[in-house]
Amino acid sequence: MFCEKSLNLIKELDRSTEAMPAFDDDGVRQVFEEMRGLYDQNVAAANDSTADPDGTAIAGIAIRHAALERNKRCLMAYVYNRIRKVRNMRWQFGSILPPEIKANLCEPEIQWFNSYSKTLALYMKSIGDQGLNLAQDVKPPKSLYVEVRSLTDYGKFEMDNGEVVLLKKHSTHLMSRAQCEPLIIQGILEQITH
Amino acid sequence: MYVDNVIEGFYNAVNGSRVLLFVNYDIDAICAARILQHLFRCDTIAYTLVPVSGIQDLRQAYEENCEEVKYVVLVNCGGTIDIVELLEPEEHVIFYLLDSHRPTDLCNVFSSSQVRIIGNSDPEEGIPEFDDVFREDSDEEEDNSGEDSDPEESRAAKRMRMSEEAILKRRENRLWAEKRDRIVFNYTQFSYYGKASAVQMFELALSLSKDTTDLLWCAIIGVTEQYLLGKVEKQQYVLDSGTLQGYVSKLSHNLDEDPTEAANSTPVTVPRISFTKDLQLALYRHWTVEASLRHSMYSACKLKLWTLKGERRLHELLVDMGLPLVQSRQKFSAMDMVLRQEFHSMIEKLAEKYELDQLVFASFILQYGFRNKYCASDVVYSMLALLESTGREKSSKDCFLEAMDALSRPKKNLLEDGIEKAKVMLTSIFKMVQAALDMQMVISGGPFLYFIIQEGALNARQFSHPHTLILLAQFVLQAYVMVRKKKATNLPLIASAPLDADEGTCLVVGIPPVIEDSPKNFFGKAFEQAAEKTNARAQLDYFDSSVMKLKMEDRSKFFDALAALLS
């Protein structure tokens, strides 16, 4: 049946529970081959259609063309949805991707991530005269200082007023919300409620 | 030096810069830290809190965190050791000591500015005068200063004059030194506990007009822990709970007649503390009556419940109370209403008959919402169990944080989980006591009794923690005394349990004899001297000096030295 492989790509992506499944290189390559095959058959059918007056060849061409469109759509959707995940990662992991995830990305996707970060940074700098970090202020602030607990041995963290805090596992801190928000989002700290 | 005005001397001085907070692994310290956290949160004083379990831990934590820090607060740690000598801080760093361990180290007491002790020194501690202990011109410097003071004199004359003076001076110094050593020895001989740090912090909150019911509850938990772990005598507990009762009525007074509340009775969800006569039955509201009677130290010892005769007496008591056996095996909250309400009065009536007169003690109950009703001792047992339930993937620091979170009301599930763990702890303690008495594991080592938990014993891992081992030791001593009546009352007990298999270390705990009924514990000094004598590989690392780590192989050698020392 047509487009089996391209459909598998989509199903694989839909079912995966990982933050980012590996890029299925050979799956994509097989779809290219199928498309090339279909296209050649269509070209051949179109050439000798002159010899087939009752126009039944048109049906075959139309079906193969539909399969070609379908394959293209599946491939584009596969690429697009992965790029949406990579885009969300920029906002959630920050500008450095964890190694395990980077291993699952193909080279063009990594390049996309870097150029997207650059474009985003440029845009953020252009807001107001000193720029505005849009990844900050995820929730409406209710207090200037928040109580946080460090989940990992992050080490020394320098705040913008120059003070240095050692974020060691199990230590609890009262820090300014603006400073520690990125760390909370990246899962280094966790905010405590009372 | 002592900080008399806590607000000016401590709180306002600290306000405005970052504070480093080191907290010891005990309930009183956790409660005090929680109150302090609340105050710092209100005044946005940035702080870092690091739990410390021992002296090495404290030194390492300080080294890591001391960059650019001016103020360090030590909660229930470091009071009994010379802080400046241990941590070698820079000049500008100021230490605030909030420590209920006594005796406070003399260098800390007489430090000019770098070490400041929160709270005031009460006379009973018997802190010696400054010049009895320290002398500006102590004999060492005095010798060399003498030489270079007047070089022109001829050598012979100088030597002549030197001799009479020197002899006179040296004798006087020797006398002074002896007197000093005797004073210092008397001062540091016994280790005991002073006022709970949590109460000190609550009084600070009160004077800052930031007292809330939750903070008062923390103070109550701190005081109750001191009583339940035998850190403080009964009268002291009665005194402390009296003052707390004053605070309770003041706070509940505000809540009740608060005019602005429409229905004029505050909503049920508002936390309310009440001061009531409670029973020394551990966790009985969350357990079955029978289990609570059997596993509480007081009732178990009085009725000797580890013996068959004791079993019968227990059933007799239940029958006398008109409590059917089925009911007493049901969860207390599931017993029918009538029995539950009269349970209290029934027990009191039968108290004399079964010599359970001390069963009733004044305590506090926190109620919020319809179903949440916790007595102070429930919370203490729950936090103790949480604090010491280390596992394969749960480090002691995880437990510390869990115990700390158990105090916050929205995290009720932690408290409940802790209560379940506490039941397991108390049951294993009772089973160990039963085994100890049945198999005569309590051995008399001359001036003291000792009791060793072998490596493979039933849930020996449970007792590789200081507090649980102390509870067990106290229970064993009380039970042993009940069995051996006269002879054993003035003998202290040393308990030891395996701590770390691969390091081959064990935990050793000393408990004062029953007769004195005072928590003054001389084992701190005794352990120190015995360890020096036998240069056993011992680590007096805990802030509670009556607990120490020891290599397994050196244990018997250590006990013999101790026996020689004490006899």
Add this chain to the structure above:
Amino acid sequence: MSLCQSYVPNYFSIADILATQERVPCKFEMQVKHLGFLDPGSDKRDIEIGTSIELPLWMASVLNSQRPSIADVGLPKVFKEAYRDIMKADPCVVDLHKLAKYFYEFGMNLCMLKHRESAEIANVLVESFKQRFRQILDWAQHSTTEVAESKKLDNTEKIIYQMGREVGSRLHMWLTEGGSLITAADMVIQHKKMKLTQKDLLH
């Protein structure tokens, strides 16, 4: 709201791709050369006129839209008279997950084919959604745990159900903790869980 995107058939929407993969019966009105293999039932080289094959909707709509039309697209079982009556009777009982995982999306795509019964199908879709929605709303708001029967929901309904539960828990969070609790990004949490399970598998 992410939901409103999937209603407007979006070229990249995975739900739309999977929905148009559902099969419909097509009766060929023209002979098609060399594509005999499309009909699993026969081993002939070409497709003869009048043969009826179950083809995915994305192909069927192409066949149907050609002038002259290559094949006449029939209705799939789930939208035939019989099932439509069942849905009219009591839609809440039907297990759409088993019957047609993309019931609504598939139905809407079918209506666009201007089939003579399209109006009828549209009506069934709207009516059954109205009744089933009341049930989903109830499940979403009142049960803290995943309701067993939510297995019977189709893809769109499941999205609505999950969203309902998430909104419910966020409201509860807002009422108890206040809206300002900053939490780790969900991808970070997912990533951490993955690392944990891998670590456990290793030793």
Add this chain to the structure above:
Amino acid sequence: MKEFRPPNFPLTCRESIDVNFNVLKNRRPLSQTSCYNPDLDTMEDTFDDEDFLSDQEDISVQKVLQTLEEAWLNEKFSPELLPSQEDYVHCMMDQIQQMEDNLNKLKKTDFRGEVHHMELARIRYIITSYLRTRLDKIELATAHILEQEALRGPENSYLSEGELKFAKEFLALQESHSKQLVLRHMPSPFQEFMPTQQTLVPNLRSHVFLRAKKDVQSVVIEGDRDNRDEEVDLDENSQHIMQYQPIATYLKDGSLQLI
């Protein structure tokens, strides 16, 4: 901690920005604060009467904040991209910068500094959330938005200058990525990127909650399957739930507010 009001500290909050309840309720009563010297009045209440001369007409900062808040809510709930309030954003950011400089002069433990810092943080949150919502919409329907923008011409553009630049770069990025990864391997007639056919079109028929700020006459609602078009009047302060399409123009001219 929030469920009861402390007995000894009655509190009145400003209704437009609920100053952080947490910070205030545990404060010491004012009398105990260190000397509250009235002469340091560089900042009375943050925005009440400071005038701000923006180029069009003399509007107070309070008004700027008001419009920004409404624009934020509209953007959050509307399915399509709305006209950018870029100048309000810039004006508000300058104001914040100014305020922050003033605040740094204050003593570290001064209680008012905290309150104003809190307000600035919340205003910055509104601005960041507003721009983030717009950015998400741009990234989802880049081609469609750029196409509409071209139709509208530069004088009433919906995108701010920075957003326009970002949108173009983002679209180029999408195109180069798809080409590089898949399109160049496909047979030639299928190699075209075709953004408009493949992009997401905002669903203007999705329903929104709205409140009429003033009377709006004869809004035409196009009928669906079985009923004809109808006309509806929205009287002031009435709230409705309607499809977005019919009320789009009224929203943009400011007579409606999405809630």
